[in-house]
Every structure is written in structure tokens, then in C-alpha cells.
Amino acid sequence: DAKTTQPNSMESNEEEPVHLPCNHSTISGTDYIHWYRQLPSQGPEYVIHGLTSNVNNRMASLAIAEDRKSSTLILHRATLRDAAVYYCILRRSGGSNYKLTFGKGTLLTVNP
Amino acid sequence: DGGITQSPKYLFRKEGQNVTLSCEQNLNHDAMYWYRQDPGQGLRLIYYSQIVNDFQKGDIAEGYSVSREKKESFPLTVTSAQKNPTAFYLCASSRTANQISYEQYFGPGTRLTVT
Numbered sequence: 001d002a003k004t005t006q007p008n009s010m011e012s013n014e015e016e017p018v019h020l021p022c023n024h025s026t027i028s029g030t031d032y033i034h035w036y037r038q039l040p041s042q043g044p045e046y047v048i049h050g051l052t053s054n055v056n057n058r059m060a061s062l063a064i065a066e067d068r069k070s071s072t073l074i075l076h077r078a079t080l081r082d083a084a085v086y087y088c089i090l091r092r093s094g095g096s097n098y099k100l101t102f103g104k105g106t107l108l109t110v111n112p
Numbered sequence: 113d114g115g116i117t118q119s120p121k122y123l124f125r126k127e128g129q130n131v132t133l134s135c136e137q138n139l140n141h142d143a144m145y146w147y148r149q150d151p152g153q154g155l156r157l158i159y160y161s162q163i164v165n166d167f168q169k170g171d172i173a174e175g176y177s178v179s180r181e182k183k184e185s186f187p188l189t190v191t192s193a194q195k196n197p198t199a200f201y202l203c204a205s206s207r208t209a210n211q212i213s214y215e216q217y218f219g220p221g222t223r224l225t226v227t
Contacts, residue, residue: 034215041223042221043116043202043204043220044216046217049215098210099157099170099171100155103154105154
């Protein structure tokens with residue numbers, strides 16, 4: 001399975017945008033990029049996913065590099081409730097696509 | 113409200129005892145999953161079920177057992193054969209297991225401590 005690399009931690013101020021990077025240099029053409037986040041002592045929560053084009057939803061935006069070797073999750077205005085571990089996950093169509101393979105993710109701290 | 117419930121939130125057991133963790137969903141999802149999370153680590157898949165009366169082993173199934181007799185329920189039993197059972201256990205569901213565009217919905221988790 002293709003691997004992802006994320007910074008261990010990042011810090012942001014409340015009401016400022018946050019850009020969370022993810023490198024996936026061995027991504028294949030059929031790999032979807034998914035993002036989940038996990039608040040302290042809770043189960044993970046789906047954030048967004050995409051294949052090639054940039055994606056927006058009510059929670060965040062996903063910017064995917066043209067060569068797809070990296071992507072960035074964008075939180076437009078961070079709030080204290082956005083403090084969580086953010087996971088970037090690749091899911092390949094076919095084969096063992098049923099499972100989510102979580103790495104260690106990026107711990108986002110939001111300062112008031 | 114639709115969602116996944118796990119009970120209890122905290123569970124304490126003595127070594128050598130089997131324990132069953134509950135997971136119920138009212139999302140009408142076909143697929144359900146059990147993951148385990150250790151401190152500072154990502155999630156690892158224990159078992160998953162794509163449909164009622166069917167389930168498959170995940171990456172770390174040894175010492176665990178499951179059943180899927182009803183669509184909405186997927187209980188996990190941690191047996192005495194599991195060498196390091198203390199962990200945070202998460203149940204999830206998705207519409208199907210085969211569509212990677214379908215997100216997985218997670219329950220609040222059960223924190224199991226075995227002493």
C-alpha cells in the first residue's frame with residue numbers, strides 16, 4: 001500500500017487558516033486521498049476525500065497537487081474545536097479497500 | 113439521531129476473563145468494522161463484516177472473535193488469548209465495504225483496561 005507522510009504536529013491561532021500537508025509520493029492512479037480527524041478520546045470523523053480535483057465541503061477544502069504526490073487539507077478559519085489529530089489516508093479501488101490504514105497523523109493545536 | 117453507539121465507555125476486567133464489547137448502528141449500513149488503537153498510534157483493523165452472517169479477519173484478529181447475526185449489531189469479544197488487550201476499541205460502519213468513496217462512521221469507542 002502507498003504510504004503517506006505528515007508532520008507530527010502543527011500549531012495555529014484561532015480564526016486563522018490552517019494548511020495541513022500530506023506527502024504521498026508513491027500514490028497510484030486509483031488511490032483516493034481521504035482525510036479523517038480524531039478529537040481527544042473520541043472516534044475518528046470523516047473530513048473530506050478526493051481523487052484528482054480540488055474538493056470543498058462544509059468542513060474543509062482539499063487541494064491536490066497536479067502530480068498527486070502531495071495534498072493539503074485546508075481549514076479556512078480554525079476554531080478551538082478543530083484541535084485534533086488529522087489523518088491523511090490513501091484508499092485504493094479494488095483489493096483491500098475496505099479498511100482504513102491510519103498512520104500517526106498530525107496533532108493540530110489551536111491557540112485562542 | 114442516526115449513528116453508532118458503543119457501550120460501555122470504560123471497561124475494567126481481570127486477566128483471564130473474556131469480555132464482550134457492544135456496537136450498534138442505526139444507519140442501515142451493510143458493513144461494520146472493529147479497530148484497536150494503542151496510545152499515540154493509529155488504528156489497526158481487527159475484524160470486518162460486509163454483510164449479515166459474514167465476517168473476515170483484519171490485520172490483528174488473534175485473540176478476538178465477532179458475530180454478525182443482525183445488520184445493526186457487531187459485538188466484539190476479547191478473549192483471554194489476547195496477550196495485550198488493554199486498548200481503545202473503535203467500531204465503525206459504512207454503506208458498503210467495497211466503495212472507497214463511502215466514508216466510515218465511527219462510534220465513541222470503549223476503553224478497555226485489563227489488569
